Amino acid sequence: MIINDAIAEILENVNQASQSLDQDNLEKAMGVLISSANVFVMGMGRSGLVAKAFAMRLMHLGISVYVVGETITPAINTGDTLLAISGSGQTSTILSTARIAKKRGAKIIAITSYPESLLGDLSDHIITIKGRTKIDSEQNYIKRQINGRHQSLAPMGTLFEITSLIFLDGLIAELMHKMDKTEDDLKEKHNVLE
Amino acid sequence: MIINDAIAEILENVNQASQSLDQDNLEKAMGVLISSANVFVMGMGRSGLVAKAFAMRLMHLGISVYVVGETITPAINTGDTLLAISGSGQTSTILSTARIAKKRGAKIIAITSYPESLLGDLSDHIITIKGRTKIDSEQNYIKRQINGRHQSLAPMGTLFEITSLIFLDGLIAELMHKMDKTEDDLKEKHNVLE
Amino acid sequence: MIINDAIAEILENVNQASQSLDQDNLEKAMGVLISSANVFVMGMGRSGLVAKAFAMRLMHLGISVYVVGETITPAINTGDTLLAISGSGQTSTILSTARIAKKRGAKIIAITSYPESLLGDLSDHIITIKGRTKIDSEQNYIKRQINGRHQSLAPMGTLFEITSLIFLDGLIAELMHKMDKTEDDLKEKHNVLE
Amino acid sequence: MIINDAIAEILENVNQASQSLDQDNLEKAMGVLISSANVFVMGMGRSGLVAKAFAMRLMHLGISVYVVGETITPAINTGDTLLAISGSGQTSTILSTARIAKKRGAKIIAITSYPESLLGDLSDHIITIKGRTKIDSEQNYIKRQINGRHQSLAPMGTLFEITSLIFLDGLIAELMHKMDKTEDDLKEKHNVLE
Numbered sequence: 204m205i206i207n208d209a210i211a212e213i214l215e216n217v218n219q220a221s222q223s224l225d226q227d228n229l230e231k232a233m234g235v236l237i238s239s240a241n242v243f244v245m246g247m248g249r250s251g252l253v254a255k256a257f258a259m260r261l262m263h264l265g266i267s268v269y270v271v272g273e274t275i276t277p278a279i280n281t282g283d284t285l286l287a288i289s290g291s292g293q294t295s296t297i298l299s300t301a302r303i304a305k306k307r308g309a310k311i312i313a314i315t316s317y318p319e320s321l322l323g324d325l326s327d328h329i330i331t332i333k334g335r336t337k338i339d340s341e342q343n344y345i346k347r348q349i350n351g352r353h354q355s356l357a358p359m360g361t362l363f364e365i366t367s368l369i370f371l372d373g374l375i376a377e378l379m380h381k382m383d384k385t386e387d388d389l390k391e392k393h394n395v396l397e
Numbered sequence: 398m399i400i401n402d403a404i405a406e407i408l409e410n411v412n413q414a415s416q417s418l419d420q421d422n423l424e425k426a427m428g429v430l431i432s433s434a435n436v437f438v439m440g441m442g443r444s445g446l447v448a449k450a451f452a453m454r455l456m457h458l459g460i461s462v463y464v465v466g467e468t469i470t471p472a473i474n475t476g477d478t479l480l481a482i483s484g485s486g487q488t489s490t491i492l493s494t495a496r497i498a499k500k501r502g503a504k505i506i507a508i509t510s511y512p513e514s515l516l517g518d519l520s521d522h523i524i525t526i527k528g529r530t531k532i533d534s535e536q537n538y539i540k541r542q543i544n545g546r547h548q549s550l551a552p553m554g555t556l557f558e559i560t561s562l563i564f565l566d567g568l569i570a571e572l573m574h575k576m577d578k579t580e581d582d583l584k585e586k587h588n589v590l591e
Numbered sequence: 592m593i594i595n596d597a598i599a600e601i602l603e604n605v606n607q608a609s610q611s612l613d614q615d616n617l618e619k620a621m622g623v624l625i626s627s628a629n630v631f632v633m634g635m636g637r638s639g640l641v642a643k644a645f646a647m648r649l650m651h652l653g654i655s656v657y658v659v660g661e662t663i664t665p666a667i668n669t670g671d672t673l674l675a676i677s678g679s680g681q682t683s684t685i686l687s688t689a690r691i692a693k694k695r696g697a698k699i700i701a702i703t704s705y706p707e708s709l710l711g712d713l714s715d716h717i718i719t720i721k722g723r724t725k726i727d728s729e730q731n732y733i734k735r736q737i738n739g740r741h742q743s744l745a746p747m748g749t750l751f752e753i754t755s756l757i758f759l760d761g762l763i764a765e766l767m768h769k770m771d772k773t774e775d776d777l778k779e780k781h782n783v784l785e
Numbered sequence: 786m787i788i789n790d791a792i793a794e795i796l797e798n799v800n801q802a803s804q805s806l807d808q809d810n811l812e813k814a815m816g817v818l819i820s821s822a823n824v825f826v827m828g829m830g831r832s833g834l835v836a837k838a839f840a841m842r843l844m845h846l847g848i849s850v851y852v853v854g855e856t857i858t859p860a861i862n863t864g865d866t867l868l869a870i871s872g873s874g875q876t877s878t879i880l881s882t883a884r885i886a887k888k889r890g891a892k893i894i895a896i897t898s899y900p901e902s903l904l905g906d907l908s909d910h911i912i913t914i915k916g917r918t919k920i921d922s923e924q925n926y927i928k929r930q931i932n933g934r935h936q937s938l939a940p941m942g943t944l945f946e947i948t949s950l951i952f953l954d955g956l957i958a959e960l961m962h963k964m965d966k967t968e969d970d971l972k973e974k975h976n977v978l979e
Contacts, residue, residue, distance in 0.1 A: 204808055204811075205959045205962050206811065206955035206956060206958060206959050207955070209955040210803045210951055213951050213954065213955075214799060217796060221792045224786070247979040248975075252837055256834050258468050258469055259468055259469065259830065259831055260940075262469045262471060263941075268469055270469060271590050272660065273468060274449040274452050274456075275452055275453065275462055275467070276590070278589050294979055295979070296684060296979050299687065355968070356955075356958040358842075358957070358968040358971050359971065361954050361957075364838070365950065365954065368947060370788075370792070372943050372947065373789070373795075373938075376791035376939070377787045386937070386941065390941065392472055394470050394830060395473060395501065396437070396466075396470070396494045396497055396498065397829035397830060398612070399761075399768050400609075400612065400758075400764060401609060401612070401761070403764035403765075404605065404609045404758070405609075407757050408757075415595060415599075420592055442647065442781075442785060443644050446640040446643055450637050450752070453637055454746075457746075490785050493878065550761075550764040551760060552651075552767070553651075553774065553777065553778065555763075562753065566745060566749050567593075567594035567595070567598045567744075568594060569746070569749075570594060570745070571592065571597075580747065583746050587636075591682055591684050643856045646857055647857065650857045657857060661852070661856060662840050662844075663840055663844045663855070665844060665974045667977060691977060780860055782858050782860060783860050783885060783889065784854075784861060784882045
C-alpha cells in the first residue's frame with residue numbers, strides 16, 4: 204500500500220536527521236530554554252501545531268511558556284526567548300515577529316532547514332532540521348515535470364514538520380533528565396479540563 | 398436603517414442590565430478573582446470569545462489567567478477559580494468542565510442569565526446578566542409563530558454576549574481601581590508581537 | 592460604583608458612533624460581503640475576537656467565511672474579500688496580510704478609527720468606527736501627565752473593540768433582512784457540538 | 786545522547802504500528818471521508834493538534850472539513866462524519882461530542898489505541914493505533930515503582946500522538962492517489978496569508 208511507502212519515507216527522513224544532531228549546539232539551546240524568564244513559541248500552519256505540541260510539554264516541565272497569538276500571551280522582553288519554527292526560514296510573519304522580539308532584547312532560537320536564511324541571520328541559536336520543505340517542493344516543480352520522476356509521498360512541508368516534532372519530543376526527554384523531572388512530575392501539570 | 402434599531406435594542410439591554418447590578422455580590426466575585434492562585438476562563442461559541450476578551454485584560458492586570466482549551470493551560474487545583482460564561486447555564490461541555498473543576502477543589506464563578514440553572518447550582522458565585530439567550534429564543538419560537546410579533550434584531554445569544562462583555566469590561570475598571578493599576582501598567586503587559 | 596461609570600462611558604461611545612453611520616457606504620460594503628466567493632476576517636488581540644464573533648454570524652447566514660490563522664483557511668484569491676479590523680489601521684501583521692490579499696486580487700474592507708491610515712490606503716471600502724484606540728491612549732499619555740485629567744475607564748482599545756462588535760452585530764441584522772433570513776435559518780447552521 | 790534514544794523509541798513504535806495496518810478497514814474509512822458532505826475532526830490536547838494537522842491536508846485535497854471548536858464550524862448533520870482522535874478512547878469531552886454527532890445522524894471514525902473503549906463502541910469505523918497512551922502510563926505507575934524499570938523516554942501520550950500523525954499523513958498519500966491529486970493541486974489551496 205502507498206501508506207506504507209509514505210510512512211517509510213517519513214521514517215527515513217527522521218532517521219537521517221537524527222544522525223546529524225550537533226550535541227554542543229543542543230546543549231546551548233537547552234541552556235537558553237531553561238534559563239529564560241519566559242519562552243515564546245511560534246510557527247505558521249502545521250509548523251505552528253508543532254510549536255504548540257512542544258509548548259505543552261515545556262509547560263508540563265514547569266517552564267514558563269507562551270504561544271504567540273494565543274489569548275494570554277504577554278509582552279516579550281529582555282530575558283525572554285522566542286523559539287520560531289519555519290522550514291524555509293523566510294515566512295514573512297515569522298520574520299517580522301522575530302525582528303520585534305530581537306529589538307526588545309529577547310533571544311531567538313530558530314528551528315529551520317535553512318540556517319543561512321533570513322530567520323537564521325536573526326537568530327542566536329539555530330537548530331537545523333533537514334527535510335524537504337515547502338520551498339524545496341516549489342523549486343523541484345520544473346525538474347519533476349522534465350524527468351517524470353515520481354513525487355514525494357509526503358507533500359509540502361510534511362517531512363520537516365514531523366521531523367521537527369519528533370526532534371523536539373526528543374529534546375523533552377533530554378530536558379526531563381537535565382531538570383530531574385519524572386513523567387509523574389509532568390502529569391501533575393497536565394490539563395484536566397477535558 | 399435596521400442597523401440603528403439593532404444597535405438601539407442592544408444598548409437598551411445593556412442599560413437595563415447595568416441598573417440591576419448587585420454591588421455586594423460583585424465585591425465578593427472580585428475578591429475571589431484577585432485572591433485566586435490562577436483564574437481559568439471558559440465559554441462556548443461567542444461566549445467563549447467574551448471569556449477570552451476578559452482573560453486578556455486580567456493578564457494585563459497581572460492576574461495569572463488561563464483559557465480552557467488553549468495550549469499552555471495547566472491542571473486546575475484548589476486555590477484556583479473557574480469563571481464560566483453560559484447564557485443558558487446548561488451548555489453541556491461547560492457543565493462537565495465545571496464539575497471536574499469543583500471536584501478538584503476550585504471555586505466556580507458563573508456568568509449567566511439563569512442563576513437557577515445547573516451551572517448556577519454548581520457555582521460559588523453567580524453574576525446574573527439579563528439578556529435574551531439562545532434558549533429564550535427557542536422557547537419563543539412558537540409564540541412568535543402564533544402572534545406574528547416582530548423578531549428581535551439581535552439573533553440568538555447576541556444580547557447576553559454583548560452585555561456580558563461590557564459588564565466584564567466595567568469590572569476591569571473596578572479591578573484597576575481596587576488593584577491601584579493605571580492604563581500604563583496594563584500597557585506594559587500588552588502583547589507586542591503583532 | 593466605577594463599573595456603572597465605565598458602562599456609561601462605553602454606551603456613550605457606541606451612541607455617538609451610531610449617529611455618524613454612512614448608509615451609502617454600508618450598502619456597498621454589504622454588497623461586497625454578499626457577492627464575495629469567500630470572506631476572510633482578521634484582527635489582532637481583542638479586535639481578532641470581534642472578527643471571529645462576526646465570522647460566526649456570517650457563517651450562520653450561509654456566507655462562506657474563514658478566519659485568518661485558523662486551521663482550514665484556504666488560499667485567498669480574486670473574487671474573495673478580506674475584512675480587517677484594526678483600530679489604529681497600522682498593525683503590522685494586518686498590513687502585511689492585506690498587501691498579500693490585494694496582490695492576489697482580493698478586495699479589502701477595513702474597520703478602523705483611522706480611514707487615512709496605511710490600512711485605509713490599501714482598502715476598497717472603509718467603515719470608520721470612532722472610539723479611542725490604543726494609539727490615542729499612547730498619544731494622550733503626556734497630556735494626561737500634565738493636566739492630571741482623569742483616565743478613561745475603558746483602557747486601551749476597549750471603546751473601539753466594543754463599538755465595532757455592536758456595529759457588526761447591527762450589520763448582521765441588516766444582512767438578515769437583505770438576504771431574507773430569519774433567526775431560525777441562522778439557528779439551523781449553529782454549531783451543536785458544545 | 787538521550788535524544789537519540791528517545792527518537793529511536795518513537796521510530797520503533799511507528800514501525801511496529803505500520804506493520805499491523807488493516808488494508809480493508811482503511812479502504813472503508815477512506816471511502817467514508819471522501820463521500821461525506823463534511824468531515825469534522827476533533828481531539829483534546831496534543832491529539833487535537835494531530836487532528837488539525839490532518840484537517841489542513843484534507844482541506845488541501847478539496848474535502849470540506851471543519852475543526853470542532855473553531856470559529857466557523859457549522860452544525861453537524863446526517864451525511865457528515867466526525868473523526869475523533871483519543872488514545873484512551875475515554876476522553877469525556879470527546880465522548881459527549883461523539884454522542885451528539887451520532888444522534889444527529891453523522892458517522893463516527895475513531896483513531897484510538899483501544900478499539901474496545903467507549904469511543905470505540907460509538908464508532909462506525911475504528912482505526913487502531915498502538916502506542917503507549919496516557920492511561921497506560923498511569924496503569925504502569927505502580928509497576929514501575931516496584932521493579933525500578935526505566936521510564937519511557939516518550940512521556941504520556943507522545944507515542945500515540947506521533948504515530949497517529951504519521952499514520953494520517955500516510956493516509957493523505959493514499960487519498961492523493963485515490964482522488965488523483967498531485968502536490969501542485971494541494972499547493973493551490975494552501976493558505977497564503979502568512
